[in-house]
């Protein structure tokens with residue numbers, strides 16, 4: 001193996017320490033930052049993610065409200081809950097864990113979260129603000145990816161960056177953030193021709209495909225920074241990334257592990273967004 005591991009746990013700990021310091025400043029001013037997390041249904045992966053978010057809040061001195069609603073929840077019921085939290089001045093961030101049960105329209109739900117409480121950065125207002133370079137909540141996973149890339153000392157400016165995957169949560173915003181930092185960005189997806197050649201030209205490769213081991217060693221440019229966003233539960237019960245770690249780490253310059261890479265960093269960025277939300281809503285600088 002030649003690649004250096006980007007330690008997501010250590011970076012997340014440093015980022016959470018920033019959030020904890022901000023939460024302490026807010027508390028000294030009588031403001032208790034608070035994140036409401038709504039989980040609809042019993043999706044096992046979502047339950048794990050929500051538990052992690054609540055745990056991180058505790059570590060950062062952020063109050064959390066874990067709101068569980070049954071799988072049979074109607075859209076109206078969920079929208080009513082969001083409206084209640086939107087009107088509650090003691091709640092600074094509202095996060096609805098995705099995916100949602102079939103009977104609920106995800107877009108309608110995200111639209112209902114006030115942009116100033118949208119700590120996921122998923123609402124159309126925040127997406128539009130990000131796209132036009134205005135201040136906004138950045139989506140946690142892509143923002144965490146950028147921090148991880150920059151932690152290596154790699155300058156993004158002028159680099160070839162390739163993002164595999166075009167989801168609204170990761171692929172598209174990751175491409176926009178890399179573009180904002182002056183990378184030359186290519187977004188690849190299931191219809192992309194010459195995927196291997198395109199990836200092999202990437203100085204920065206972000207894999208957000210959702211298929212275990214999709215990125216093989218021959219798709220990695222020697223010395224590249226490889227960010228693996230995938231979290232795939234294998235038949236062995238273990239978590240696997242989208243990148244074949246053994247192969248890619250023999251070629252890359254830097255690589256994120258799974259687990260212990262992008263996942264912890266995503267949650268840490270959520271803590272930062274929550275303290276920012278609390279500060280902004282109370283007109284306080286932190």
Ligand code: GUN
Nearest residue numbers: 095096097098099120140
């Ligand atoms: N499901 C998978 N990733 C995320 C995320 O970052 N936020 C929310 N709300 N749901 C998710």
